[in-house]
Amino acid sequence: MKLTRREFNRLLALGAGAHFIPNLHAQTEPRKTGYCIVGLGRISMQHFMPAIKNSAKARVTALVSGHRDKAERMATEYRVPTSSIYSYDNYDAIAANPNIDAVYVALPNSMHAEYSIRAAKAGKHVLCEKPMSTTVADARAMIAACQHAQKKLMIGYRCHLEPVNLRAVQLIRDGKLGKVQAIESTFGFNIGPNEWRTNRKLAGGGPLMDVGIYSLNACRYLTGEEPVEIDAHSSVIDHDGRFTEVEENISWTMTFPSGVVASCNSTYGATMPGFYRVHGSRGMLNLDNAFIYEGLVLRADIDGAEPIVMRSPSPDPAHFAAEAEHFADCIQQNQQNKAPGEEGLRDMELMMRIYDSCKRPAA
């Protein structure tokens, strides 16, 4: 697109010029992708925002929160003008803010769809935390809204960009383990009382939706296959008020077309670090702390070879920075991202099958 100087000045006056500046200056200093943070909670304030504080590609340019005082503190810290602080009431006004390229949706699960769709309608790209929604229908609606608005949609699957997980995938793809036969994966924790995560309306489900999704997704990227059969069990052991609406424990088995069987466990009632172990005909691969933000430890014991060990640093702000910068790159270069809405939709469909299986009678 070529603009005359007059057209460019007019666009600038309309506040839309910022959209073109990165292209004009592409050869010299690319404009940082501006993120509007939707929801000021643990993941945004303790992880996402600090991770991009010094990023060359991404920056925080706006905030959405129901707590004005908290938003103002964050605005000061991240040099966000107070005019770029929004509430959930005036959220749609982000449309008029040229410094917002994308939103980062870090709200309770049931709010993901609405705030992603409204962002797309406001002309913003969407980076949405996992699980992308609480229903398959919502996930489809999010994809449709972003397609319709010609905006990009990425789901916050950090592990798709995380070097230790990627190394694990590469070892498997390179055949280092021989033929993969079985996988175990777990992720869970002992949840406190009165968390939104145990409220079905807000969370959509229990530990499966929140952390079990990591194991589910990992089994898919480790095998590169989609599960054929699913069997699942869920249970509540602690009748202490935490689990009146969602499962406490959930265990499921997935059979893949190659014959690989994956066994996964998740819980809100016990200590259960993120973990997977892949068993191949020529060796075994183990990843401890597989899904958290730091301290991942990969160990591959391959027949006749020295063990391969890889660790990620602690602390490690790179997890969220990688996500934010990858999406920024995709926006700037108009490319598909590595965890698009369709990836999130597949997990949503599978999680619903897992829940359905829990209801079926077993042997």
Next chain:
Amino acid sequence: MKLTRREFNRLLALGAGAHFIPNLHAQTEPRKTGYCIVGLGRISMQHFMPAIKNSAKARVTALVSGHRDKAERMATEYRVPTSSIYSYDNYDAIAANPNIDAVYVALPNSMHAEYSIRAAKAGKHVLCEKPMSTTVADARAMIAACQHAQKKLMIGYRCHLEPVNLRAVQLIRDGKLGKVQAIESTFGFNIGPNEWRTNRKLAGGGPLMDVGIYSLNACRYLTGEEPVEIDAHSSVIDHDGRFTEVEENISWTMTFPSGVVASCNSTYGATMPGFYRVHGSRGMLNLDNAFIYEGLVLRADIDGAEPIVMRSPSPDPAHFAAEAEHFADCIQQNQQNKAPGEEGLRDMELMMRIYDSCKRPAA
């Protein structure tokens, strides 16, 4: 029982006197329990027999083998008179050998029932390797035969006597992990070609019967419960001739009355060390090398406490010695052993349910 000198001398002349000697000398030096080793293979020659070589309670007093030369070499090493070497043809003659108190049945699985039952009929106690049989009917017949002969029957569940496993059980029973919510367990290996273990007639099944049984049994002793629901999947990935009769991979989930879910995997196609991990509301317990003969490593991470670590030595002949000596004690003191036939029968019934579940369609 009181014997006159004349009666005693007559019994001695009949070759039966040996039975009474231990009682006569009970206060001074107890007679070692004499084991007849049935089947000279890896487990008997490399593990069981060396383990009791210096035992104060047990000794090898007879051998049964189809290979006379091998039996004679072993007889020399263990000071077994050549008159106490039997073949499978004259096996029933063990009845007349007063130095045999018990048999140790270490044959391919499908032969366990026959040689255990014939031993009971010959008036000998039976220590039989796991799995106790290849069918539930055979397991019941073994129990009935031993009951009828008033002989003891123990199944070779070493872990019931193994200190690291027992420590794991104790930590759980003492509530150190809080409420147990989930368990994972695995055990498998990549099997070579032409092994009797992949012959259905000899083995009765695949990795489940051979090594998966350890995980199954462990979930039962860790929880102290019997599974209610079972879901299982099996697969063959390597179509290289090894798995024409038995499964290559098997994965199953067991739900226990308390709500605990256990996920287990076994394979003959991949590296899969014996392992279990128990997730409780207050901590997690991990046992590496859980089911082999040495190098077990227990680690319990309990909230707010220093990690508990316990290791077993390498090498560790105590595993099989503990088994042989416990059964010897039970024989000498006429007590129930810790892994009686009924324990083996339960696993047989459960393994058949696991195989049945593999045949049912899933979601």
